[in-house]
Amino acid sequence: MTSDPTRSAGGPAEQAATLDAGALSAPEPIARRVPFADNPMVGQRGRRTQQRIVAAALQVFGEGGYHTSSVAGLAKRAGCSRVAFYQYFSSKEDVLRHLAGQVARQVGAAVEAMGPLTPDAAGWATIREWVARYADIYEHFGAVFHVFESASRETLSLRALNVQAASGNIALIRSRITSTTLADHEIDAVIGLLLGATARTYYSAAILRNAAPLAYPRARVDDAITDVIHRAFFGLIPAVNARGRGAGPAPAIEFDRRAGEAPASRSAPTDAARATYDALLAAGYDVFIKRGYHGTRINDVVEAAGLSHGIFYRYFTNKADLARTLVLAAIAPLSRTLAAIPTPPAPGSGNAWSTTTLRSWLREYNEMQVSEAGIIRVWVDATLHEAALGADAAAALDWGRRQLAHFLAPRGFGDADAEAIVTMALLDVFGSGRRSAETMEAAVQVIERGLLGLPRAS
Numbered sequence: 001m002t003s004d005p006t007r008s009a010g011g012p013a014e015q016a017a018t019l020d021a022g023a024l025s026a027p028e029p030i031a032r033r034v035p036f037a038d039n040p041m042v043g044q045r046g047r048r049t050q051q052r053i054v055a056a057a058l059q060v061f062g063e064g065g066y067h068t069s070s071v072a073g074l075a076k077r078a079g080c081s082r083v084a085f086y087q088y089f090s091s092k093e094d095v096l097r098h099l100a101g102q103v104a105r106q107v108g109a110a111v112e113a114m115g116p117l118t119p120d121a122a123g124w125a126t127i128r129e130w131v132a133r134y135a136d137i138y139e140h141f142g143a144v145f146h147v148f149e150s151a152s153r154e155t156l157s158l159r160a161l162n163v164q165a166a167s168g169n170i171a172l173i174r175s176r177i178t179s180t181t182l183a184d185h186e187i188d189a190v191i192g193l194l195l196g197a198t199a200r201t202y203y204s205a206a207i208l209r210n211a212a213p214l215a216y217p218r219a220r221v222d223d224a225i226t227d228v229i230h231r232a233f234f235g236l237i238p239a240v241n242a243r244g245r246g247a248g249p250a251p252a253i254e255f256d257r258r259a260g261e262a263p264a265s266r267s268a269p270t271d272a273a274r275a276t277y278d279a280l281l282a283a284g285y286d287v288f289i290k291r292g293y294h295g296t297r298i299n300d301v302v303e304a305a306g307l308s309h310g311i312f313y314r315y316f317t318n319k320a321d322l323a324r325t326l327v328l329a330a331i332a333p334l335s336r337t338l339a340a341i342p343t344p345p346a347p348g349s350g351n352a353w354s355t356t357t358l359r360s361w362l363r364e365y366n367e368m369q370v371s372e373a374g375i376i377r378v379w380v381d382a383t384l385h386e387a388a389l390g391a392d393a394a395a396a397l398d399w400g401r402r403q404l405a406h407f408l409a410p411r412g413f414g415d416a417d418a419e420a421i422v423t424m425a426l427l428d429v430f431g432s433g434r435r436s437a438e439t440m441e442a443a444v445q446v447i448e449r450g451l452l453g454l455p456r457a458s
Contacts, residue, residue, distance in 0.1 A: 050088045052078040057095040062143030066096065066151045067295040093155055099144045100158065104165035106137050111172045118178050119234035124241055126176075128226040131198070135222060138202045145199055150292060166192060181235045181449060181456050189442035193429060194229050194450075200425035201225055204397050208253070208421065211394035215250040216418065224418035232450030242413040242453065250405075250417040253398035255328075277315050279305045281329070284322045288378045293323060326375045327396055337368045338403045344452045346410040353454060355444060362430070362443055369431025400424050411452050423451055 056077035060069045071092055075085040089095045110133040115126045138145060152158040170191045182190055201221065209216045223243065230241040283305035287296050298319055302312050316322045342358050345351035404427075405420035430443045448454045 046088075049078075049080055049084060052080065053085060053088055053095065054098060057092070057099060058141070058143050061096070061099075061147045065292055065294045066092070066147035067292055093151070093158070096144070096148065096151055097158060097161065099141065100148055100161055103137060103141045103144050104161065106141075107134065108165065108168060108172070110134055110137065111169045114173070114176045116178050117173070117176045117233060119180075119230075119237060119240075121240050123178075123234070124226060124230050127229050128222065131222050131226050131229075134198060135202060135218060138199065142203075142206070145203065166195065169195060177233060180233045182233065182445060186441060186445055189438045190232060190445050193426065193439065193442045193446055194232060196429040197422060197426040197446075198225055198229075200428050201422050204401075204421050204425055207394050207397055208401070211253045211398070212251050216421070220415065220418050221421065224415055224422055227414055228419060228422050228446070228450045231453055232446050235449055235456065236413070236453030238413060243415075250398075250401075252402060253395045255392055255395040276307065276311060279307065280312060280315055280322070281326060285326055285375055288323060288326070288375060293319075293378050323375070323378065324392060327392070330375050331396065331399060333368055335399070335403070337365050338400065340364070341404075341407050344407070344410050344454070347412045353448075353452075355448065358444055358447065359440060362440060365427060366431045366435055369427070397424070408451065413453060419451065423447075426451075 053074060056079075057069075057074050060074055060077055069092055071082055071085055074092060074095065075082045078085070089098065110130055113133070114130050115122075117123050117126055148158065148162070152162050170188050173191050174187050177187070180187065201224075205216050205218075205221045227241045227243060231237075234241070236242060280301065284296075284301050287300045287304055291300065296319065298309065298312060301319075301322065302309055305312075316325070340361060342354065342361055345353050401417075401420045401424055404423040405416045408414075408416040408419055408423065426443070426446060430439065435443075449456065
């Protein structure tokens, strides 16, 4: 399974670390037995216990994330003792690895079931069937997709599983493509980027759908993903992959201006007050990025800032208020960068398009995304477990979606509102880490062919 095959495949491996909060906080030592879940002698009762633990982990990871979960909490939700838990799994990481393996097998089976990918309606239908199967898997295992990325950054074995699964799926999809406008050396990177964008699209669409349920039915999102993938492989074929389902314009989702009323001292004009405020913002950013929303405590923030709880509450009402402030601060520079995206030529306008300009903009966006967009992902992640925050997270996503829908509009085909979600997902996957020249070219190909439908330069 993977939420971003391109992200985990490169860069130096980080030191592996197994986080087991339940074991670390236990008042008494637990003897970890050798797991026997795969032993054929375990029997029906043992398999049911293992299944309960796995189901409990899916719920717990979905409700509060991975880092705040513990073995004790997983065992309690599964209705078993910690001793029983350790008969099946060595840690919560081991449970996540088991779940990730299930996802990888199901995604792999969906890819293996693909027929030939051809530049016609049959090829489009093949991709659409795969997209639907992938969406089913995502809907069931959404919690695994949500927590796996951060967990795999810290654990070598999880990252290795991600790389192995991604490589296998990329190779299978490549083998199904009968012909393509892509060069041989471009195909794998493009497929990897598209796989990552597919997962991120469903992540974003689910949050937008909570705020505007009628605007983003799954079929509309499935069609948009399919059109983009088919165009990326084969170029624009109006009767096949530029359908545009005739859906009405998506509504704007606005920020809740009533939320997070700021303490009066937040705007204090003195230099000392500004320095304190900035120190809290910097510490909050660092801690949120490192620990995630639910793994962050106000204690962590004030300790990192070298300040007291009382000082914190002079400027912020709670942790959500701090996160919201950081998000609004990040949106401003990202908005300026998105607004500078090259304007595609309208059909028949005769205006020139510059791939060099697009590459330059992608580099700028990548730099900005690396420095600013992490906090937006933290905020959006928080809404998966804290419904009260959902309106503002959907607004943050919709702010970007609207700008990208405006970018796509001049092309004159397809469903710009839905495909803007795919574009946003693509940029998020591309921009979330330092990128190689190969990934840069893959992003160029997907934007030019898959999103804008431009002909391949001769």
